Amino acid sequence: MYTLGINAAFHDSAAVLIKDGQIIAAAEEERFTHIKHGKRPLPFSAYEIPYHAIDYCLKTTDIHLNDIENFAYSFDPELLKKSDDSAAGASIYHDWDELFQTYIELAALQLQDGYPHHLQKRFIGASDIQKKWHYVAHHVAHAASAYYPSPFQKAAIMILDGRGEKVSTSYYLGEGNRMTELGVVCMPHSLGMLYEKITTYLGFLHSSDEYKVMALASYGNPIFMDKFMSAIHLSEDGSYQIDDFNPEEWWGPHRKKDDPFTGLHFDIAHSLQKALETSVLFLVNWLHRHTQTDNLCLAGGVALNCVLNSVIKDNSPFKQVWVQPAAGDAGTALGAALWVDVAYSNADETDRYVREMNHVYWGPSYTDDEVEAFLKWSKVPYKKLDNVARDAANILAQNKIIGWYQGRMEFGPRALGSRSILASPIEAEMQAKLNDIKDREDFRPVAPVVLEEEAGEWFDTASFSPFMLFVYPVKEDKADKIPAVRHVDGTARIQTINRNQHPLYYDLLHEFKNITGVPVLVNTSFNTRGEPIVCTPRDAIECFWTSPFDALVINSFLLEK
């Protein structure tokens, strides 16, 4: 039974193909169209369906749109219509709410008849899609993405994002194949929206650059923490309210995009981050008392805040925390598909139906023949490597920066060794060098990948953390060996890697360790500023030849400058 999950209502449009509880393919539309996040979250773009991502999913098993038994769309327009006491803050786009809703109600027809001509092969002649169509509440989709692929048979689930239809925060209990809602917080109260508001105030792009605010926070002090906390009213039942305030009345005019950062900006970011951590910890404590389980699953855009996740992991009563790697809205395509797949399966209540998600490599890949044909056709000089891991490790050990393009592309916002730029962490200047290459702000840290079995030797309390969703302190006795990946606060947002997840990437780390004694590399995403991560060999080669890095290792081939 094929189920196709689609996220399209806001942004991070994506498609995921599921067959009987197993992920077959998953990808974000941005990788194919080169428009970051697929589109901006605006009413006028709500009709846009992630056709390229869907086409890729269908191509993976060579099926046609008519072969899909169930379509799962991660937003329920019916929930927009219900009037309740939160109606004052329920409007999403004010005058354009009806347009937004209409687009979503017509999504099945749009998918059936609106496909671009060049993709017609797998779409032409599609029929009766409306009959197979399921709208899944946005937060239910997030929650299903957090719980079903987790390692747990029973877990509490917390979802925090900007907003769904009306809900901004929600709680569930997952047991076996069932999820039960425990409570919701509705608009206009939203910790995610609060973070977005301050992101805008600090001169960044909201619904996109929140992770930059988190990085900025490390440089400040919590002097405005009380101010934030006076506006956030937390209740003992997991609910909360946030006063509507104008940051300009608190701190004066907002920072403009190219203005320099001052201590004020650092302190605002730091105070916001601390207020978020304090608030979420309070709510998580309630959730633990209420559910009496040791396991917690997280998703929603706020769960990409790896500093917050670490605070929950270290300071909450939950013993184990699992975060969906595609915690933002792209992951709702996965969650909606899983929700519908479970509902239509014959799985009984207890036996695990959905397979655990141990990696994120669900995107397109290319064979050596396909890559070499492209290299020859484009007359790009290259050579074939005898031992990809060893040869690449040698280049990295010479302090050169490489593009690393191997296997199936990652699903979710992080490059995790399939579409990565890699470098040695041994010299401190590497951080500035990489920020320069990627044209990123100076304050942005770069993150390490480490052999899973060595993680605890290099990072305090680290063991299994494959998705760059938690930070760990760099061990004091190792700090001077990997200065490039140590953030100003002494931590690093690590990825651990084992051989089952990505054999070649693992072997590369191992070879690098053999040469240098260090089982760590710097891993940053394979893209340049404002661009999505590369997808095809052509994307990789274009990025390589227009950026100042030294080599590209693509499948078995080496390109050098």
Ligand SMILES: [Fe+2]
């Ligand atoms: Fe969301």
